[in-house]
Amino acid sequence: MEHLIQPRVKELEMSGIRKFFNLVADYDDVVSLTIGQPDFFTPHHVKAAAKKAIDDNFTSYTHNAGFLELRKAASDYLFKKYKLSYRPEDEMIVTAGASQAIDLTLRTILAEGSEVILPGPVYPGYEPIIKLCGAIPVHADTTRTQFKLTAEQIEARLTDRTRCVILPYPSNPTGMTLEKEELEKIAQLLRGRDIFVLSDEIYSELVFTDAHSSIASMLPEQTIVINGLSKSHSMTGWRIGFVFARKEIAKHMLKVHQYNVSCASSISQKAAFEALTNGIDDALIMRDQYRKRMEYVYGRLIKMGIETARPTGAFYIFPSIKKFGLSSFDFALSLVSDGGVAVVPGSAFSKYGEGFVRISYAYSMEELEKGMDRLDHYIRHVVQPV
Secondary structure (H helix, E strand, O other), X not given: OHHHXXXXXXXOOOOHHHHHHHHOOOOOOOEEOOXXXXXXXXOHXXXXXXXXXXXXXXXXXXXXXXXXXXXXXXXXXHHHHHOOOOOOXXXXXXXXXXXXXXXHHHHHHOOOOOEEEEXXXXXXXXXXXXXXXXXXXXXXEOOOOOOOXXXXXXXXXXXXXXXXXXXXXXXXXXXXXXXXXXXXXXXXXXOOOOOEEEEEOOOOOOEOOOOOOOHHHOOOOOEEEEEEOOOOOXXXXXXXXXXXXXXXXXXXXXXXXXXXXXXXXXHHHHHHHHHHHOOXXXXXXXXXXXXXXXXXXXXXXXXXXXXXXXXXXXXXXXXXOHHHOOOHHHHHHHHHHHHOEEOEEOOEOEHHHOOEEEEXXXXXHHHHHHHHHHHHHHHHHOOOOO
């Protein structure tokens, strides 16, 4: 019966991140620096709120967009943190994680033959959905612009079929952010055009320089903002995300959402309400720890002579391994078997990630120190520059 499967689905490949993670799972004594999973536990008061919700029998369907008090809390949170204004009644939807928010957004705005401009390297969760919609991903090579998608790169790729520009900053896999001035140039370019901006801001609370800036403050009518609690509050398994858009757009997104999942988990929604109110600054302690870890990993890589851009957010770093003359996959596989460290090949993040690897520092300092020591030994005694 496989021949009856939808052709676009058959053409999809599993995420390169997970493929490599599964590939090395059977190796013994490996320090894994692969997955973007915070090593902090969900805050105790958030877990307590979820337990109370169960005891209070808050176990039924909620409004498709999420229960109103949570939507109000999410809107207040976005305004307090980033000065963005959205009506909780009809301009936001609580989703089953940011991934579902991305899916329902792209399925709402894309048509057959639409083009979507996005940076490369980039998180691999966008391109498959774009293709399932019959649309066309158009990557811009950001390896020479500090992994930042620029207004000039976007302008060079605009056509009459361009429907959306994706700005995934802070970035997975590079850890880079866009400064306010850089966003203003993009906003000026796109203002008044029939083009959406999907601004994926899931790492917005994990910025190491100035406060996070959102293009939605400059281009509100065209921007759809994605956010959530997975990274900021270490709630990956709770599956709570948010999508914010003007009501003329959100009302159509809600139709896709309701037929997709009906509503996000009621128990997780109660936990999210606690996180966004009494835990509004929970992310700050984690952010400070990630900054320290970043400085450590970045410093070690530089001392090893490995070229890398200094991250300004999230919890990833994307060093170049081009000087060793191996593909990113072969380098990563050799590093596991001969060095005892697992990282993600850059090729998992589009063809523009080739020649790089992604290291996640969402791990304890003990694990990071062990991993960096092993990487240092590997490049000194196993692999040699060409």
